[in-house]
Amino acid sequence: MRVRARYTKSGKLRFISAIDLGRVWERALRRAGLPIAYSEGFSPHPRVSFPDGLRVLTAVEVAAGDPKLARWLQASCWDLSYSPAAVGWLAQAVAAVAAAPVLSVQRERKATSDLVDLRPALHQISRRDATVRVTLHHVEPPLRPSEAHAALRGHAEASTEPLLVTRLAQRRPCAAGLQEALTGDVIPPLGDPSRNDKDSYSD
Amino acid sequence: MTVTPTAASVWPQLEPVLTGVRKPARYVGGEGNAVVKDHAGVTSAWLLIYPDAYELGQPNQGLQILYEVLNERPATVAERGYAPWPDMEQVMREKAIPFFRLENHLPLRAFDVAAFSLATELGYTNLLNCLDLGGLAVAGADHVDERRHRLGVGRRVPAWYEPGHSSDGRLRGTFPRQRAAPYRVPKRTVSDLDRWPYPKKAIVRLTETVHERYNVKIFRGGTRGCCFCQAGMTTRPVRERSRQTIKEMVRRGVEATGFEDAGVVGPAQTEQADLLGLCGDLADAYEGTATSLSLPSTRVDAFNVTLADELIRNGRRTGLTFAPEVGSERVRRVINKMVSEADMLRAADTAFANRWRPPQAVLHDRPADRDRRRRARRRRPGAEGPGRRPPVRPPQQGHRLGRRLRAQAAQAVPVGRPGNAAAAAAQARPHQGPGRVRAQPEPALPPAAAGGGGGAAGPRRPPGDGHGAARVPAGARFDGWDEHFDYGVWARAAEQTGVDVAWYTTPQRGEGGVFPWDHLDSGLEKDWLWRDWCDALAGSELEDCRWTPCYDCGVCPGLGPQHQTGHLPIYAGPR
Numbered sequence: 078m079r080v081r082a083r084y085t086k087s088g089k090l091r092f093i094s095a096i097d098l099g100r101v102w103e104r105a106l107r108r109a110g111l112p113i114a115y116s117e118g119f120s121p122h123p124r125v126s127f128p129d130g131l132r133v134l135t136a137v138e139v140a141a142g143d144p145k146l147a148r149w150l151q152a153s154c155w156d157l158s159y160s161p162a163a164v165g166w167l168a169q170a171v172a173a174v175a176a177a178p179v180l181s182v183q184r185e186r187k188a189t190s191d192l193v194d195l196r197p198a199l200h201q202i203s204r205r206d207a208t209v210r211v212t213l214h215h216v217e218p219p220l221r222p223s224e225a226h227a228a229l230r231g232h233a234e235a236s237t238e239p240l241l242v243t244r245l246a247q248r249r250p251c252a253a254g255l256q257e258a259l260t261g262d263v264i265p266p267l268g269d270p271s272r273n274d275k276d277s278y279s280d
Numbered sequence: 281m282t283v284t285p286t287a288a289s290v291w292p293q294l295e296p297v298l299t300g301v302r303k304p305a306r307y308v309g310g311e312g313n314a315v316v317k318d319h320a321g322v323t324s325a326w327l328l329i330y331p332d333a334y335e336l337g338q339p340n341q342g343l344q345i346l347y348e349v350l351n352e353r354p355a356t357v358a359e360r361g362y363a364p365w366p367d368m369e370q371v372m373r374e375k376a377i378p379f380f381r382l383e384n385h386l387p388l389r390a391f392d393v394a395a396f397s398l399a400t401e402l403g404y405t406n407l408l409n410c411l412d413l414g415g416l417a418v419a420g421a422d423h424v425d426e427r428r429h430r431l432g433v434g435r436r437v438p439a440w441y442e443p444g445h446s447s448d449g450r451l452r453g454t455f456p457r458q459r460a461a462p463y464r465v466p467k468r469t470v471s472d473l474d475r476w477p478y479p480k481k482a483i484v485r486l487t488e489t490v491h492e493r494y495n496v497k498i499f500r501g502g503t504r505g506c507c508f509c510q511a512g513m514t515t516r517p518v519r520e521r522s523r524q525t526i527k528e529m530v531r532r533g534v535e536a537t538g539f540e541d542a543g544v545v546g547p548a549q550t551e552q553a554d555l556l557g558l559c560g561d562l563a564d565a566y567e568g569t570a571t572s573l574s575l576p577s578t579r580v581d582a583f584n585v586t587l588a589d590e591l592i593r594n595g596r597r598t599g600l601t602f603a604p605e606v607g608s609e610r611v612r613r614v615i616n617k618m619v620s621e622a623d624m625l626r627a628a629d630t631a632f633a634n635r636w637r638p639p640q641a642v643l644h645d646r647p648a649d650r651d652r653r654r655r656a657r658r659r660r661p662g663a664e665g666p667g668r669r670p671p672v673r674p675p676q677q678g679h680r681l682g683r684r685l686r687a688q689a690a691q692a693v694p695v696g697r698p699g700n701a702a703a704a705a706a707q708a709r710p711h712q713g714p715g716r717v718r719a720q721p722e723p724a725l726p727p728a729a730a731g732g733g734g735g736a737a738g739p740r741r742p743p744g745d746g747h748g749a750a751r752v753p754a755g756a757r758f759d760g761w762d763e764h765f766d767y768g769v770w771a772r773a774a775e776q777t778g779v780d781v782a783w784y785t786t787p788q789r790g791e792g793g794v795f796p797w798d799h800l801d802s803g804l805e806k807d808w809l810w811r812d813w814c815d816a817l818a819g820s821e822l823e824d825c826r827w828t829p830c831y832d833c834g835v836c837p838g839l840g841p842q843h844q845t846g847h848l849p850i851y852a853g854p855r
Contacts, residue, residue, distance in 0.1 A: 090486065092304035097487045104484055104538030107570075108312070128486060129310050240296060 079139035081146070083259045087243070090130030101128065135259040150247045152200060152214045154255040154264045155222040157239040159207040166233040171204045173232035182227040195220060195228050200250040203266030210245075210267045212255045291385040293377050301368045305487035306334035309382030312484030313536065315347070316383050317357040319390070326350055326358040327381055327388065329396040331407035332760065334362040338483060339491035343397055345478040359383040359391075363406045364413070366757065366764060372413060379414035388414025402760035409757045441799060454799040464801040467514070473500060474525045481536045493541035493574065494533040496526055498558070500546070505812065505822045507615040510697035513809075514802040516835040518826060523558045530562060534571055542566075543574045559590040567593050613819045615702070698797040699804060701812040706788035805834030 086098065093101065105127050127133070143149075159167060174180060180195035198220045200212040211225045222242045230236040248258035254265040298304035319325060328347055330337025337343070343360070350358035359381035364372060371377070378387040388394075388411070396407055440461040444452040456463060470476050482494055499520040502512030521529075530542045544558065562573055573591050612619060696703035756773070758764035774781050789795075791810045798806070808831075815822060825831055 089308035089310045092298050092308050093486045094303075094305065097305060100488070100492075101486055103540075104312070107538035107540070108484070108535065110535070126312065128312055128484075 080136050081139050081259060082136040083134045083257070085132045085134060086130060087132075088130035090128055101131065105131070137259050150215060150258060152212055152250040152255055153247045154210065154212045154245045155225065156241075156243045156245055157209045157211070157222060157226055158241040158243070159209070159237060159239050161207050163207045163237050166236055167204055167207060167209060167229070170229040170233040170236070171202055171209060174199075174228050175202050177228075177232070180228045180231075182224045182231065184224065193220075193224070195224055199225070199228075201254065201266050203268070205267035208267060209239075210264075212250050212266075214250065287386065287390050289385040290377050290380045290387055293375055294380070294385060297371045297375060297377075301371060302365060303335075303487060306362070307364070307368065307382070308486070309385070311382075311486050312538075313481040314383060314483055315351040315358070317351070319357060319386075321355070322357045323355040324357075324393065325391045326356065327361055327391040327394045328358055329361045329394060329407065329410055331363050331396060331398070331403045331410055332758070333365055335487070335489045337362045337397075338485055338489045339495070340397055340399070341479065341495060341497065343395075344482055345476075346395065347483075348478050348480060359386075361388065361410065363410050363758070369409070369413065369757070379410050388416065400760055402765075405756040405759050443796065451794050451796060453794055454796060456799075464799050466801045467803065469517075469519075469803075470500075471519060473497070473519050473521045477521075477525055477529050480529075480532060482533060482539075484537050484539075491543070492539065493543045494530070494537050494539040495543040495545045496529045496533065497521070498526055498544050498546045498555070503825045504618070505616050505701075505824070507700065507702040507813070507816050508697070510700050513701070513804060514699040516803065516833065520554075523554055523561060526558055527561055527565065531565070540570055541572050541574055545575075556587055556590070559587060563590045563593040610819060613821055614816050616816060616822050618821050618823075698795065698800070699802045699809075701809045701816060703795060704789035704793060704810065704813045707785040803835035805832070808833045 086093075108126060178196065180199065181192050182195050184191050184193045198214045198216045200214055201210070202212075202225070203210045209225075209229065211222065213220050213222070213225065222244075226239055226242075246255055246257040246262070246264050249256045251263065253263045256263050294307065298307060301307075326346075328343045330340050330343055338360075347358050347360065350356050360383065361379060361381045363369075364379075372379075378389070380387055398404065398407065440456055440458045441454050442457050443454050446452050479494075485492070499518055501516045501518040502509060503516065503518050504512060506512050526544065530544075533539070534542055542562070544555075544562070559573065559575075566573065575587075575591065609621060696705045696707075756766065756769045770781070773779075791807075812822065812833075822831065825833075830836070
């Protein structure tokens with residue numbers, strides 16, 4: 078049986094690398110002694126002890142013929158949280174980025190640094206207070222949230238680094254935001270309370 | 281830079297900087313089986329420090345065991361701290377983030393007892409650096425609040441002892457300053473390892489460390505008497521775990537950690553009388569599972585086909601490491617590593633015949649080597665040319681199998697360790713210049729070993745210095761790592777403090793020679809250590825005292841526990 082799970086990697090655990098995360102999963106499952114490990118008692122629950130910050134949100138069985146994840150997941154939705162003091166430059170930068178026809182950002186690789194256009198990959202950008210939400214199409218080579226930050230930085234006089242970058246969901250962009258893969262939930266863009274922008278919620 | 285002591289967690293300061301440092305996972309804690317306790321409910325708080333990188337320190341068994349034993353006491357809390365990598369240290373100093381423990385990111389100061397492992401002399405500078413990062417004075421116990429800083433191993437309190445020097449600066453001994461302090465601090469020995477099946481719940485690492493397996497010590501104490509093995513001397517007598525306990529520990533340990541690999545370890549663990557039976561049992565238990573078994577270090581002479589076959593029954597082959605230690609037969613006799621070249625070739629043949637990966641042979645540069653004809657072997661083992669051949673000749677079997685053979689050898693320079701016969705040995709003078717281990721036409725000691733030697737035999741009090749104890753040579757840290765070791769730092773520090781390192785490291789200690797650790801009693805008789813060293817230089821081998829008459833090293837009569845090897849009545853040698 079193959080299972081697809083949606084999980085969090087947050088808190089202190091977010092600092093572990095992708096390679097390490099695989100090992101963490103493996104050990105968690107081995108410690109649980111799957112597939113038969115259920116707690117005894119009135120309401121048995123799977124005895125999987127994940128480290129703090131790793132939490133399974135949803136799991137579904139994979140049916141034969143289901144598309145491969147790489148093809149199925151077409152976009153990601155990210156929140157970039159800045160310090161409250163960033164509201165000033167963010168308000169201006171988000172508006173400028175949303176309106177810009179071309180978003181040239183430097184992409185730093187180990188040896189090279191090229192200019193790429195973020196615009197085609199940027200599905201939506203929205204803001205509430207000091208949090209910016211971006212929905213990015215999965216393109217090749219992939220764009221990172223740090224490059225969305227670079228675009229914002231390019232449209233501001235002075236900028237600060239985000240304190241926390243969180244991927245909220247992956248699957249498919251839609252007019253109302255981004256539709257999550259396993260639950261079908263839609264992650265809406267953030268409304269700016271100061272503008273009372275009802276339009277960004279409705280579709 | 282001043283680090284402000286605070287009892288609050290440093291996490292809020294740490295979190296924003298973690299994305300900017302290498303391998304941040306080693307600073308976050310949160311591992312499986314880590315114990316987080318509220319300090320309000322405890323009467324004593326311990327900080328266990330391994331003064332090296334997390335990847336190296338986390339697998340350390342000694343601290344893991346103490347961590348569990350202490351945390352099982354309801355009113356005691358034990359937490360862990362490791363040396364930050366230099367990039368992290370720089371950030372910590374810039375942002376005034378003090379040294380912290382992983383469980384709750386509290387700063388170093390919020391503890392009652394700090395305990396640390398000094399597994400290698402090259403870690404000394406890291407420890408001092410950690411204490412400095414924690415805002416503690418490192419210039420000597422005189423300057424710190426003794427009530428809080430009871431540093432040390434066992435029950436020794438450094439502030440209660442002071443070295444005495446004769447008029448020429450020579451050490452006379454280390455003497456108690458307080459009536460409550462004994463002249464010699466005896467070690468404590470657990471006699472029945474079956475009653476102490478630790479570690480039970482090893483920390484489940486979130487990031488890769490040097491040993492990703494659940495290790496069980498199958499016995500403690502070595503009686504082979506290798507002259508350069510500290511553990512083989514200071515942990516005597518031999519105490520074996522029973523086969524039943526080991527099996528149970530492996531079963532529970534693998535269950536509690538999710539590790540894929542279970543290692544049975546001990547000093548040259550193929551000495552354990554019952555090893556073949558144990559491996560057979562473990563192989564039975566894990567046949568057909570994903571759990572693999574390993575013997576991380578194997579004595580060449582005891583390795584044989586049957587044992588190899590037991591280990592690979594479930595199809596996975598982990599690495600094999602043999603430790604012949606040195607290339608020359610004569611020097612193997614000097615250090616009492618009773619392994620012949622024929623033994624090594626036979627073991628390598630066996631390994632190849634059973635389709636193991638090329639075995640790794642651990643070879644050290646040799647002490648007391650007067651044999652010039654063999655000096656060529658000191659060179660890099662891969663180097664070809666007249667007079668240069670690998671220390672271990674590729675076995676014929678390998679050619680028959682048509683395998684691409686590679687001999688790998690790690691080079692290191694043995695340093696006489698505290699409590700060991702070879703502590704009396706004179707060390708060569710370091711050569712100047714960069715590089716730790718280089719092929720040298722003349723016998724020369726790589727600088728790292730001189731640093732190590734300086735740490736091991738060096739001064740607790742530099743001559744002519746009024747009150748200082750050992751200092752951190754400014755900038756020295758991670759001296760065990762090639763990329764960070766800088767001999768120049770040590771040389772400059774020695775020059776500035778007026779310490780002549782060679783004065784400490786190059787004389788051959790005579791009978792009755794005084795060492796800075798003489799007040800730490802491992803049970804070994806000093807005059808026996810001296811006789812052992814004389815025997816070593818004469819090239820006479822010392823048999824294992826478990827099956828030859830006692831040679832009276834002093835441990836057994838003094839400490840009560842005798843060798844406990846009763847699982848097979850007589851060890852008949854390797855089968």
